[in-house]
Amino acid sequence: MNTLIVAGGEINLAFLENYYLTKKPDIIIAVDKGLEALNKLNIIPNHIVGDLDSVNQSLIRSYKNNPKINIHQYQPEKDYTDTDIALKLAISLCSSHITIIGALGKRMDHALANIHILTLALDANIPCKLLDNNNRIYLINNSHTIEKSNTYGKYISLIPLTSSVEGLTLTGFKYPLNKYLLTIGNSLGISNEIIDNTATICLKKGILIVIESRD
Numbered sequence: 001m002n003t004l005i006v007a008g009g010e011i012n013l014a015f016l017e018n019y020y021l022t023k024k025p026d027i028i029i030a031v032d033k034g035l036e037a038l039n040k041l042n043i044i045p046n047h048i049v050g051d052l053d054s055v056n057q058s059l060i061r062s063y064k065n066n067p068k069i070n071i072h073q074y075q076p077e078k079d080y081t082d083t084d085i086a087l088k089l090a091i092s093l094c095s096s097h098i099t100i101i102g103a104l105g106k107r108m109d110h111a112l113a114n115i116h117i118l119t120l121a122l123d124a125n126i127p128c129k130l131l132d133n134n135n136r137i138y139l140i141n142n143s144h145t146i147e148k149s150n151t152y153g154k155y156i157s158l159i160p161l162t163s164s165v166e167g168l169t170l171t172g173f174k175y176p177l178n179k180y181l182l183t184i185g186n187s188l189g190i191s192n193e194i195i196d197n198t199a200t201i202c203l204k205k206g207i208l209i210v211i212e213s214r215d
Contacts, residue, residue: 001026003095006045007083007114008033008054009105015133016101017041027093031086034102035059044069049089050082051075081110084117091124098128104135115139115209116161122207136212144201144210148172148194153214156199158182158189160206167204172196182208 004025006016011034020043030038032050039059049072052060063069074085083103090098098121103114114130118139121128130137136152139161146156156173158165163184170177174193182189189208201208 001093001095002097002099003027003029003090003093005029005031005083005086005090005098005100005103006034006038007031007086007100007102008050009102009107009110009114010132011037011102012133013037013040017043019099019101019131023099025099027090027095029086029090031082031102035063037102046070047072047086047089049074049086051078081113081117083110083114084120087117087120087128091120091126095126098126100128100130101132103130104132119161119207134214138210139207140201140203140210141207142203146194146199146201146212148197148199151194152212154193155191155211155213156194157191157209157211157213158201159209159211160184160186160189161209162206165203165206165208167202168208169202170199171202172199179204182206 002025008031016037028045029047029049030045032052033054035048035055038045047070048063051074053076104111115137118128122139160182165182168177168180168182172194174195
């Protein structure tokens with residue numbers, strides 16, 4: 001079951017609509033202001049999550065009359081972000097794959113937090129990515145293969161989420177590595193490129209942030 005979470009960050013409506021039409025997600029979770037983006041495209045979510053303090057209240061009332069929509073409303077003063085709560089909901093629904101659109105934007109604190117909460121899906125062994133026009137972001141903690149024909153953009157950047165990533169080996173890349181110790185604060189992994197049809201990332205210990213990006 002593929003789940004789409006639409007968060008309240010910056011969203012290109014044409015990009016969101018194209019994703020919806022081509023991927024046809026099974027479950028859609030609207031997170032706070034992400035509901036307004038979905039509404040503009042006439043896409044009805046299955047769940048609405050958040051404190052809903054930044055959403056037009058008349059829009060919320062219109063959805064409350066729909067028995068097919070589950071609204072999970074929280075107080076603004078809470079211990080977790082709305083996107084965190086939405087991701088936990090997606091995991092509880094036994095999603096097989098999760099995509100989050102609207103997780104990036106002007107608020108760098110939220111963007112960084114949204115990268116970090118990907119560990120929730122990683123721990124649950126559910127593939128999960130943040131997606132926008134220019135970036136596909138996900139976490140790995142074991143071997144991972146990337147097909148050049150399926151990359152999101154020209155550049156592949158690898159950034160440690162943990163204090164270090166041990167035994168990092170890269171094959172099929174312009175800049176290969178062999179059993180390298182990549183520590184946090186090291187920019188060595190930025191802007192690599194795939195030169196073979198298939199590239200492989202292997203690591204023995206730690207968690208990597210993988211960012212496939214295009215200008």
